[in-house]
Amino acid sequence: xxxxxxxxxxxxxxxxGDKPINEATLPAVRTVLENATDDAIRVLRDIASARGDMDRxxxxxxxxxxxxxxxxxxxxxxxxxxxxxxxxxxxxxxxxTQFLADAIKEALNGPx
Numbered sequence: 536x537x538x539x540x541x542x543x544x545x546x547x548x549x550x551x552g553d554k555p556i557n558e559a560t561l562p563a564v565r566t567v568l569e570n571a572t573d574d575a576i577r578v579l580r581d582i583a584s585a586r587g588d589m590d591r592x593x594x595x596x597x598x599x600x601x602x603x604x605x606x607x608x609x610x611x612x613x614x615x616x617x618x619x620x621x622x623x624x625x626x627x628x629x630x631x632t633q634f635l636a637d638a639i640k641e642a643l644n645g646p647x
Contacts, residue, residue: 541571541635556621565614568635572610576603609641 548563550556556564583589583598613635620626 540574541567544570553627555624556617556626558621561618561621564617568610568614568617571635572606576606579603605641610635613637 544567545551545564548560548567550560550563550567554560579602580589580598583594589595589598617626
């Protein structure tokens with residue numbers, strides 16, 4: 536659901552899926568990626584709270600170290616990848632959502 540909303544949000548912000556991303560549209564792409572990351576982390580935090588994992592300070596720290604920080608690092612890597620491909624002139628909005636989906640899914644799986 537988060538990723539479908541991302542594609543819609545990109546379209547609303549003027550970045551249709553089949554158009555190339557350029558310097559003018561990159562801030563919108565970055566904002567959408569960061570918002571989707573926040574949404575995914577919020578969902579994961581709700582799940583952890585429902586299980587009782589977030590009741591103590593140690594649980595909150597563990598959640599942050601195990602899930603939140605890796606998710607944000609991977610998303611930053613995905614954004615850097617988008618920027619590099621944008622400078623090369625060969626990326627549209629469609630693969631951007633896949634980069635983020637992969638980054639968040641890897642982070643949510645936790646350390647292996």
